[in-house]
Amino acid sequence: MTDASTLQQKCTNDNIDPARAVAFQIALGQQPSVKAGAPLPPFFHQLYFWEPHPPHELGRDGHPAVGGLIPDMGLPRRMWAGGKLTFSLPLIAGVGAEKRTSCESVQHKTGRSGPLGFVTLRHEIWQNETLCLTELQDLVYLPDEISGPSKPTLVPARQDAETISAVSFTSTLLFRYSALTFNGHRIHYDTDYARDVEGYGGLVVHGPLLAQMLMLKAEDELGPLTRFSFRATAPLIHSETASLCRKGRDLWVQGPDGRQCMVAQA
Incomplete structure (x- = not known):
């Protein structure tokens, strides 16, 4: 594991423009409700704090190339x-x-498909000099040489x-979400790339x-959230109809074949 204290930290400022949140609500088919002075729905901070990179700093998949805050592990x-x-x-x-973003941890492991890198980023969102939200974001990095994604054990x-x-x-919807979150990952909008290069x-x-x-x-059925955790377990393809399921404070996404795609707890 890499000592997170040796890694860089960065700060990004943004105005929480209600128009962007309204655009997302409309994209989801919801009645727009966010106005200046109103609270954002949970997780809508993903629409803000864009970090544009010039073309030469992007990887083959459209994401910013690794290095800097996230060390280059060759994955x-x-x-x-x-x-x-x-x-x-x-x-x-x-x-x-x-x-405010910092790198909490970097780990190297070996999986069934070869070497893997696990990175946890810590994001803190401050407003009026008050900490409003803390997010630990878990990322997985894989080798470029793999012909197709690592195949998860379907549960x-x-x-x-x-x-x-x-x-x-x-x-x-996928294109709009990519645009609103400034996510250039090609698996979400380039069908040929997703199928022919990454094997989806x-x-x-x-x-x-x-x-x-x-x-x-969860918020609609349980009330305002104080904590939420989630873990992806299998990819969902855009042509598939999924089921959003809840029992108590446990939630999950079920694919049309009954497979578990994500688990969460509110």
């Missing part, structure tokens, strides 16, 4: 594995905010849900988009 392929969030205070639309989803919500995706069956639904939908379901 250029990236997947968002999961995260943990603590909501201390709601972020307020129309007010400036600062995102059947549990069948004891108290509430189930069906959800479907379109390439338009089609466009891959963003892990954080699935987590976002679970958070909105």
Whole structure:
């Protein structure tokens, strides 16, 4: 494990523009409700704090190349594995905010498909000099030489849900989410790349988009969130209809074949 104290930290400032949150609500088919002075829905901070990179600093997959805050481990392929969030205070639309990011840990392991790198980033979102949100973001890095993604062991989803919500995706929604979060990862909008280079069956639904939908379901059914954690377990392809499931404070995403795609706890 790499000592996180030796790694860089960075700060990014942004104005929490309500128009961007409204655009996302509309993309999700929701009634727009965010106005200046109103609290943001949980996880909507993903729409802010863009970090544009020029073309020569991007990897083959459209993501910024590794190096700097995330050390170059010789593993250029990236997947968002999961995260943990603590909501201390709601972020307020129309007010400036600062995102402070540091690297918590870097680990090297060997999996069934070869070497793997695990990185945990710590994001703190401050507004009016007050810590509002803390997020631990877990990333996995894989070798570029793999022909196709590492195949996860498919786990059947549990069948004891108290509430189930069906959800479907379109390439338009994936494109809009990529645009609103400034996510250039080609597996979400370039079908040929996703299929021919990384071996998926089609466009891959963003892990954080699935987590976002679970958070909105949890808040709607359980009330305001103070903590939320999630872990991706299998990819979901955009042509598949998924089920958002909940029992108590446990939530999960089930694919159409019954496989577990994500687990979470509110």
